[in-house]
Amino acid sequence: MPMPSLPEIIVSALLLASGVIVLLAALGLWRLPDFFLRMHAPALASTLAAWLVTFASILHFSTRGAGLALHVWLIIIVLSITAPVTTIVLARTALFRRREAGDALPPPLRQVT
Amino acid sequence: MSLLSLAITATLVLYAVAMGVGLARLFRGPSAQDRVLAMDFIYVVGMLVMLVLAIRSNSEMYFEGALLMVLFGFVGSVALAKFLLRGEVI
Numbered sequence: 768m769p770m771p772s773l774p775e776i777i778v779s780a781l782l783l784a785s786g787v788i789v790l791l792a793a794l795g796l797w798r799l800p801d802f803f804l805r806m807h808a809p810a811l812a813s814t815l816a817a818w819l820v821t822f823a824s825i826l827h828f829s830t831r832g833a834g835l836a837l838h839v840w841l842i843i844i845v846l847s848i849t850a851p852v853t854t855i856v857l858a859r860t861a862l863f864r865r866r867e868a869g870d871a872l873p874p875p876l877r878q879v880t
Numbered sequence: 881m882s883l884l885s886l887a888i889t890a891t892l893v894l895y896a897v898a899m900g901v902g903l904a905r906l907f908r909g910p911s912a913q914d915r916v917l918a919m920d921f922i923y924v925v926g927m928l929v930m931l932v933l934a935i936r937s938n939s940e941m942y943f944e945g946a947l948l949m950v951l952f953g954f955v956g957s958v959a960l961a962k963f964l965l966r967g968e969v970i
Contacts, residue, residue: 771883779887782932786894789925793898796905796921802914805905809921812898817924820931827935839931842946846924849954853920856961861913863965 774830781823785816792816802861803873806854813850817843888936892929899925916960923953 771779788811795808821839828836865872899922906918927949934942962968 769882775882775884778935779883782887782891782935783894785928786891786898789898789928790894790901792921793901793925796918797901802911802917805914806917809917809924812921812928813924816928820928824931824935828940831938836940838940839943842927842931842943842950845947845950849950853954853957853961856958856965857913857917857920860916860961860965861911864911864913 774826778823778827781819781826785819785823788812788816788819803858806858806861810850810854813846817846885936888932891932895925895929895932912964913961916957916964919960920953920957923949923956927953 792808792811795811796805799805799808821843824839825836828839862872902918902922902925906915906922909915927946930942930946930949934940934946
């Protein structure tokens with residue numbers, strides 16, 4: 768194996784970290800017992816893992832000698848707009864469907880008197 | 881084999897395992913919103929696969945695909961959630 772350069776080492780470390788984090792998110796999606804708990808796990812993939820891959824991509828394409836390549840930022844900007852909307856709509860859907868079905872709901876944030 | 885290609889292969893394998901677990905959740909359910917959540921997760925991981933493939937093939941052409949994947953995943957998840965909420969999309 769040839770001796771890797773410093774940006775190559777950093778890109779490899781970022782990619783591996785993102786892979787481990789995505790695997791953790793998938794395990795959370797599989798193991799957690801309730802839907803409202805399971806909703807937390809994929810956020811790990813759409814925030815931290817996406818950031819790590821974006822940094823790896825920026826570093827890789829910027830050290831090729833063709834100048835700074837910052838366009839991959841667009842992906843995390845779009846993700847940071849769309850992921851909360853998806854989460855809120857899904858949470859409201861789950862609350863509505865459970866209330867309709869008469870199942871157990873999570874406790875309210877404050878006591879209504 | 882350089883360090884980078886080894887790391888890319890390992891990352892793609894990890895992503896594939898994660899997508900498999902997400903697919904298991906998609907098939908298992910138990911409720912419809914669980915399936916929508918799993919599909920959204922698989923979309924996000926697919927987008928990450930696109931970005932890693934861009935690094936692997938040293939081409940910036942994958943970037944547009946990844947961006948489109950984010951947008952289509954968002955539209956699909958919101959449309960499905962809205963359908964579950966109201967029984968109609970709009």
